[in-house]
Amino acid sequence: MTDADRPEAAAGDHAPYADADAAARTVRRREWMGLLARAPVDRLKALWAPFEPAPAFGWLRAPEIGGVMVRGRAGASGAPFNLGEMTVTRAAVRLECGAVGHAHVQGRDRDKARIAALVDALMQTSRSGEVEAALLAPLAAEETDRRRARAARAAATKVDFLTLMRGEDA
């Protein structure tokens, strides 16, 4: 079963997109939740600043710092084993309109988890376009740039064996 096939839990989930396909919505939500989890704390806070004061909300789960055991597979593809833990902070919020936002973000920043949960909640409301444009789109673009810059450095270190070929083979 792929993730897209997984039924979205009904518990507390707000679904204003009555016309949208649930699987597509899950795919989209996974994307922004991942983007928020990976986001550099400082950038997330700076991009969120215009959304303060935050919309009224209640905690379903106040930010909590913990560890997640990361697993690998023997031989990359075999049986799983425990590799070690990483720090993660989680939080869950409910907006006054009823939209519920969840966050599991890398690191130990409680405010990052709060913001990520609020963004997740807002993305399920009529403010999704505004949040998408002002916060998620810049985060995604910057991440793409960072990744491309790194990949470009790696590409420059790729060995070109043609230059090493012996004279008689050339």
Add this chain to the structure above:
Amino acid sequence: MYVAVKGGERAIDAAHAWLGEERRGDPAVPELGVAQIREQLSLAVNRVMAEGSLYDPDLAALAIKQARGDLIEAIFLIRAYRTTLPRLGVSRPVETAAMACDRRISATFKDAPGGQVLGPTFDYTHRLLDFRLAADGAAPQAGTAPPREGPTPHVAGFLNREGLIQPEPRSDDPPPDLTREPMELPACRALRLQALTRADEGFLLGLAYSTQRGYARNHAFVGELRIGAVAVEMDIPELGFAVEIGEITLTECETVNQFTGSKTEPPQFTRGYGLVFGQSERKAIAMALVDRALRWAELGEEFVGAPAQDEEFVLMHADNIQATGFLEHIKLPHYVDFQSELELVRRLRRDVAAAAEEAAE
């Protein structure tokens, strides 16, 4: 016999105050920031994360500062912190096939699809001290080239297609966790891999080297070494689907080992596996060699008595925090123990002297 058990508090406080002063060093020299350690001593940070078994570069950098650069002390601090964290869950196994590779080399296939990508390596440097680093200089600038699109396939996959390499049967059995239950021997491979990935790098290096020198030689080639970022995904029960909770840098080494076959297995290549937090290449290669040596039983090889084959020897001595705890405790007061030893030696000497006197009479 009276043994002083109190009276050290004032001395201990003074010792710790002086430790703080020594840690800071000459106040005329600017203080080192945690971010500087994280960014500029990143391989030390990686080692502390790997052996501390907690991926958090900021915490590892703080631990290095607090430990005055003593990495085992820093690892101790991280292990202690780790025990205070509630376990929020377990990730799905990371997909190293989808790694965004900074480095990817194969010692077995020159033309491996995806190429030989050297990355930020010490290899091929001349190992001459660079005095320019002692002077303030402009930030170095790396070259760039059009980036590769798409994932880099694993080298072992090519041999797998031909059936020339022992397969790794996929399963989703939950692995044992030595941070939750005490390690029991004999250990399954999953438990061994967990112990090896957090093991002391120096200990693994020595063991791996011993296999190369002939103690349970297993003829390892580095089939592939890759370093880069992978996504970490976890199933979130409240949501009913998995989300990415972050991204970590890993080093993965797969060895391809010559194997002429055994009573139970056909001639084929076999595999050793290393996967370590951070850019930790020496450790990952050593881990793969030791993993392979420890697999002698499942591959129907002979136990030749080599240390690297001896699971009890390897797994019970690989953890540097356990080792240093037991090693260093002998420096702490043992006055009572020693007093009884002293009494014993004195009595034995009296007995020997008395026996000698008797014989002389």
